[in-house]
Amino acid sequence: MRLIQVGLGGFGRSWAPLIQEAPGVELVAVVDADAAARERAAAELGLAEAAIFPALADAVMGVEADAVLVATPPETHRAVAEAALATGKHVLVEKPLATSMDDARALVAAAEAAGRTLMVSQNYRFRPPPRAVARLVAAGTIGEVISATIRFRRDTRGLWPADNFRYAMRHPVVIDMSIHHFDLLRALTGREVRRVYARGWRVPDSPYAHDPAVAALLTLDNGASVLYEGNWAPQERDTSWNGDWEIAGEQGRVRWSGGEADATTGEVALETWGEPARAVETPPVAAVDRAGTLAACWDAGAGGAEPETSGRDNLGSLAVVLACVESLERGEVVALDGGEFGRD
Secondary structure, X not given: OEEEEEOOOOOHHXXXXXXXXXXXXXXXXXXXXXXXXXXXXXXHHOOOHHHEEOOHHXXXXXXXXOEEEEOOOHHHHHHHHHHHHHOOOEEEEEOOOOOOHHHHHHHHHHHHHHOOXXXXXXXXXXXXXXXXXXXXXXXXXXOOEEEEEEEEEOOOOOOOOOOOHHHOOOOHHHHHHHHHHHHHHHHHHOOOEEEEEEEEEOOOOOOXXXXXXXXXXXXXXXXXXXXXXXXXXXXXOOOOXXXXXXXXXXXXXXXXXXXXXXXXXXXXXXXXXXXXXXXXXXXXXXXXXXXXXXXXXXXXXXXXXXXXXXXXXXXXXXXHHHHHHHHHXXXXXXXXXXXXXXXX
16 A cells, blocks of 8 residues: 655654554655655655655655545644545544544545545554453453443643643543543444533643543443543553553453553453453454554555444544533533434
């Protein structure tokens, strides 16, 4: 798969070397409107000047490519992805797919009209522990899911430069981080979220201008309750970026924790009611994390099958994030029904 990467800032800067090492994927061009970013790409990536462009339109005219990776700021995702799809390219978008449900649906429709793959890089799914948890739940090992708890704590007070955009944004942990956990919740339980009630709070000794902490109660489509805690300025110990998980069912529960130093690792334990907990072996994953999203995109583009983190599937995850934001803003329970919000 010949890939054009659009966006070389922050997170985009770490994508390019990964693409260059990925089997079956060739980085044929990079795009960024910022001259300094283009100069940095030339120095760091060893790309020829002919493979570095200021605009996607120039890159599409200048090189042969099969797909486009969109790693630009979220508010630009729709415009960039639509432009790529219009040229007949498959598209892999860094999360979030878009900043509104209307934009996200428009992208799904554009991909269908073009007959191209639209995929979101929900890379947390492509890690061994969640694969193990999903298999246990799907096999009915714990019975019908009745509850889940997700506790995510990561002290980010000094993680980024003082002028980083996250310190000024509203609902930073929900908008920038919780998409991973809400997407995992759907993947691990096989259920959709139907109601969200969320509350956030300030942390006075943190650099965040707005609430870096949130607690949310989510209701799944089978009536199961989910307690979610997300905190970017905790006083307690850090969890991994995945969080600590417990999913309980009629016949038992599964727990996932660990991986604080390496989020691609962790421990999974299964407890059948009345029996002691036992460790569960995590399955091998051929391509882990973002390499997994690249491999899935390559497979989908080559074979035509819809990837598990397709734009269509991701509508459900994005809807939970936006409903959580609405609940925080309104102080009310927000209902989801096919991505449409309403107040209970």
